[in-house]
Structure formats: C-alpha cells, structure tokens
Amino acid sequence: MILKLIHDPKVLPSSVRANNGFDLSEIKGLLRQLEKLGLSWEAIETSTFSEEELLKLYLEAIRPAIYKKYQVRQVFGSKRNAGYMFGRSVPALAVYEPDKQFPSDIYPHRMGNRIVTIKAFLKGLLKKLERAQPAGERQEDKRALIERMDRIRKKIGRIGVPVAELIREGRRR
Numbered sequence: 636m637i638l639k640l641i642h643d644p645k646v647l648p649s650s651v652r653a654n655n656g657f658d659l660s661e662i663k664g665l666l667r668q669l670e671k672l673g674l675s676w677e678a679i680e681t682s683t684f685s686e687e688e689l690l691k692l693y694l695e696a697i698r699p700a701i702y703k704k705y706q707v708r709q710v711f712g713s714k715r716n717a718g719y720m721f722g723r724s725v726p727a728l729a730v731y732e733p734d735k736q737f738p739s740d741i742y743p744h745r746m747g748n749r750i751v752t753i754k755a756f757l758k759g760l761l762k763k764l765e766r767a768q769p770a771g772e773r774q775e776d777k778r779a780l781i782e783r784m785d786r787i788r789k790k791i792g793r794i795g796v797p798v799a800e801l802i803r804e805g806r807r808r
Contacts, residue, residue: 637733638666638676640753641692642726645682649724653710653743656754657726665757672764681722693718696729696741706745728753 640662648654666676681689693711697718700707708714711721721727730740742753 636674637731638669638674639729639731639738640666640676640678640726641681641696641722641729642678643681643723646723648726649720651710651720651725652750653725653752655750655752657752658754659726662726662753662757665754665761668761669757669764672761674760674764679722684722689722690718693721696721696727696738698737699730699740700744703740707741710743710745710750726753728756 642648642659644659648657663678670676679692681692684692697707708717711717711725711727712719725743728742729738730742731737732739742756743750745751
C-alpha cells in the first residue's frame with residue numbers, strides 16, 4: 636500500500652469538518668510509524684501546481700468515491716464548485732495499491748452523515764497493522780521452536796515422525 640498526502644504547506648487547513656484533527660506534523664508522524672510497519676508514503680505539495688494540474692489530480696483522486704459510493708464533492712468543495720479546496724485548504728490522502736495507476740481510496744470522504752478524516756483513517760490503519768504484527772512474531776516463534784526441535788532430534792537420532800506432527804500432537808494433549 637502506498638499513501639500519498641496531497642497538501643499545500645503554505646495554506647492553513649480550513650476549519651471544515653473534513654479537517655477535524657488535522658495537524659500536519661502529527662499526520663506525518665503517523666505516516667512515519669506506518670512506514671516502520673512496511674507501508675510507503677510520500678507528500679505531494681500542491682503550492683507549485685497550476686489549476687489544471689490540481690484539477691487533474693482531483694479527478695484522479697475521486698475515482699474511488701464513484702466505485703465505493705461515498706461523497707467527496709462537498710468535502711473538497713461545494714455543490715457548485717467541486718474540488719476547489721482539494722489539496723489546498725482541505726488536504727487529501729490518496730491510498731494506492733501496488734502497481735495500480737489510480738487510487739483505491741481517498742480521505743477525507745463522507746460516508747452517509749459521517750466524515751472519515753485522514754487522521755481517523757491513519758490511526759485505524761496503524762492499530763490494525765500493530766495488531767497484525769504479533770501474529771507475525773508468533774510465526775517467528777513457531778519457526779524457532781521447529782528449528783530447536785530439529786536440533787534436538789539430530790542429537791537423539793531419527794524417531795520417524797516429522798517435527799510438524801510432533802508440534803500438532805503436543806497441542807492436542
């Protein structure tokens with residue numbers, strides 16, 4: 636998963652609901668924590684973007700809203716002027732799957748009456764990945780146990796039962 640933070644560091648985020656809890660240093664801190672867990676990210680600064688480039692990026696970023704049936708038009712703009720705050724006064728976070736040209740998700744977005752903010756998404760993703768981390772560590776513990784049993788088996792000689800079966804049998808008892 637690749638995360639792209641689209642923002643303008645020269646413009647303060649507006650006080651709209653989509654920016655609740657948005658603090659650039661805190662968001663970048665969360666992104667660095669996710670990077671330690673194996674995700675990659677980049678920051679795209681829109682201060683040098685022309686209106687055309689920003690519109691192209693906005694149209695690319697709203698694709699997941701069409702497929703996933705959530706609203707972004709009024710999150711990044713208004714009914715009449717869609718996306719005029721995108722990447723400027725309302726920062727965006729585009730989520731890309733590896734080897735995909737277009738994003739699979741965009742934050743913030745409105746789901747029913749609730750707005751899912753960038754901060755809420757990143758904190759949820761961080762919790763999810765941290766919970767998954769111990770399972771990986773357990774796999775390493777299991778491998779270490781198998782290696783230790785293999786060494787012991789070499790010392791005592793062939794017993795005719797694979798280590799994996801011994802472990803399964805030990806769990807049943």
